[in-house]
Amino acid sequence: MSRPQVKQERQSQAVHDAAIRAREDLPLALIDGTMRTIGIDEIPDGVLVVDAEGRIVAVNSVIGNLFGYRDDELIGEAVELLVPERFGNHKKIRRRFQVRPHEKPMGRVQEIFGRHKEGHEIPVDMWLRPMGADGTMVCFVRDISDHVRLSDEIRKASYLDVVTGTRNRRAFNEDLDRILKTMAPESNGTGVAIFDIDHFKDINDSLGHHSGDRLLMEFCERLGEILRPDMRLYRIGGDEFALILPDCPDHVTAQEFVNTAIRFIRRPFMIEGHRIGIGCSAGIVHAPTDGKTAQDLVSNADLALYEAKSIRGTSSVFTPHLRAAVEDRFSLVSQLRAAVEEGQFELHYQPQVDIGSGAIAGAEALLRWRHPVRGLLQPGQFIEVLTNNEVSIDVGRWTLFEACQQAASWQVKADRPVRVAVNLFPWQVRTRRFFDDVREAVANAGLGAHLLELELTENTIIDSSEDFIKILTQVREQGVGVALDDFGTGFASLNSLTRFPIDTIKIDRSFVRDVGSGKGNWPILRMMPKLARDLGMTTVAEGVETAEDAMMIQHFGFDTGQGYYWGKPVPADEFVAMLQNGGSDKPSGEPREIKPVRISALEEIVKRRFPMYG
Known part of the structure; x- marks a missing residue:
């Protein structure tokens, strides 16, 4: 035998001897610190023994099953045979560990990847331990494929909405954040739209949550029909969705697509036998124009959606x-909260006059805010913000109780019953205590229920549920009147007049303005009193400012009038003086002079301008 052959034979024998020793007598002390020994095949995890040169000198049967090799295909091979090629520096790190294991350059326990004989990667946990002082080490290997697969499934599920199957808020935030960080300065930018389904609560309330969930699914499916491949839809809330529009140059481009989507959604859905028509609203932003972070963009999109x-x-x-x-609105909300606590609100009362007799039949309680810095504020300066905030619950409750107390005092100062009309806030009527508040306010004041009238706006009843209609019916059964305020300016249809328990229709001032000069909406004003009488209701015309206006609404058949002609809203004590003066707002009690109006002449004007109504 030549010298090289002898050397090679000795090396092979040494590897064989080491393998025999490792297989027959692996110290258990490597595991639990005892001096007992066990056979290498008794260990449930995969075991590799690697010598100082990085050659595999022993394996157990688990290793062969895991990596797809026979034992004889592994013994004597470099351990890098079982390492994916992408880990090119493995040999260097392994040598460093063998020389200085206590510095733990590879760590004792790691989650890494091994390479199967067929070439695919296997996720494994590996635990390294030195075996003697000559650089030999033992590797314990555990297959974690099931664990990794389960973790991946959990991770994917954490990014999906369980109802619609679309990606969720977490995915949206991370995707948008990643897009913004990788967006090149010279790119077109990215559009973001936040959608909200209009009146979705009504679907859940009337048809149940199962139908609501079905509608959300079909909403996503329908939008999916027009989305480009690079667009992504996310469900980020109950009925809110987000859409990312990559490569979007400006707001106009984003809005063109969003408006197309909104029109597409308007087509009726068939949900469990019900034909449902819905709409949606959307707020649009563009990056980087409207923000460079996901948080800024979403915040601004919410403002546009609002x-x-x-x-x-x-x-x-x-x-x-x-x-x-x-920002102004938030500041105003804080001030409104303080106004509630400090009693800065007060009520003014505008007379409502019986058209036939000219006597004051009641008054509408109108809110005023005596601001400590800005003075007395009219409703137009704060009422919109108040209406859309839960602060309105407390303000509305105070208004109800205060107005009832004032109305009760009127009854002993007037020679006839005088009712009070109180405006209700949407937040107020949706509280559980609303019905009890009405009963308590009337009882505490000692006011007859028939002398209280509750005014609702069209938009309030449109957003109401069947439960609210039942409560409103119960209130009406107590004798309290219900009026539909500002009729003709909101989204209510004529069907609302029969669906809701309404006693009085208040025609908005926009229809009455200048009716005495022939410029008012005569067709509507002619129709409404007759329609109301047919439905068993009464009518109030708001915005009557001249004697001519008053005469015309009397001619059309309205029951009650309200407006500056009879009096502006005044504090409670001044309204009491009006009652005692016989309905006049003059201190002397001198009655108003109403000049006769030639109705026929006005009708002639209308006939000439609107022949179809002659």
Whole structure:
């Protein structure tokens, strides 16, 4: 035998001897610190023994099953045979560990990947331990494929919405954040739209949550029909969805697509046999124009959505003035809270006059805010913000109790019953205690229930549920009147007049303005008193400012009038003086002079301008 052959033979014999020793007598002390020994095949995990040169000198049967090799295919081979090629520095790190194991350059326990004989990677946990002082080490290997697969499934599920199957808020935030961080300065940018389904609560309340969930699924499926491959839809809340529009140059491009989507959604859905028509509103932002972080973009998109929802069924693009408006609104909300605590609100009363007799039949209680810095504020300066905030619950409750107390005092100062009309806030009527509040306010004041009238706006009843209709019916059964305020300005249909328990229709001032000069909406004003009488209701015309207006609404058949002609809203003590003066707002009690109006002449004007109504 030549010298090289002898050397090779000796090396092979040494590897064989080491393998025999490792297989027959692996110290258990490597595991639990005892001096007992066990056979290598008795260990449930895979075991590799690697010598100082990195050659495999012993394996157990688990290793062969895990990596797809026979034992004789592994013994004597470099351990890098079982390492994926992408870990090119493995040999260097392994040698460093063998020389200085206590510095733990590879760590004692690691989650890494091994390479199967067929080439695919296997996720494994590996535990390294030196075996003597000559650099030999033992590797314990455990297959964690099931664990990794389960972890991947859990991770994927954590990014999906369970109802619609679309990606969720967490995915949206991370995806948007990643897009913004990788967006090149010269790129077109990215559009983001936040959608909100209009009146979705009504679907859940009337048809149940199962139908609501079905509608959400079909909403996503329908939008999916028009989305480009690079667009992604996310469900980020109950009925809120987000859409990322990559490669979007500006707001106009984003809004064109969003408006197309909104029109597409308007087509009726068939949900469990029900034909359902819905709309949606959307707020739109563009990056980097409207923000460079996901948080800024979402915040600004929410502001644009808020503006769109004030109209519904449309989209709105973020502009900087929206941010300033919101900051002002938040400041105003804080001041409103303080106003409640400090009793800064007061009520003024505007007379409602019986058209036939000219006597004051009642008054509408109107809210005023005596601001400590700005003085007495009219409703137009704060009522919109108050209406859309839960602070209105406390303000509305105070208004109800205060107005009832005032009305009770009127009854002993007037020679006839005088009712009071109180406006209700949407937040107020949806509280559980609303019905009890009405009963308590009337009882505490000692006021007859028939002398209280509750005024609801069209938009309030549109957003109401069947439960609210039942409560309103119970209130009416107590003798309290219910009026539909500002009729003709909101979204209510004529069907609302029969669906809701209403006693009185109040025609908005926009229909009455200048009716005495022939410029008012005569067709509507002619129709409404007759319609109300047919439905068993009474009518109130708001915004009567001249004697001519008063004469015309009397001619059309209205029951009650309200407006500056009879009196502006005044504090409670001044209204009492009006009652005692026989309905006049003059201190002397001198009656108003109403000049006769030639009705026929006015009708002639209308006939000439609107022949179809002659």
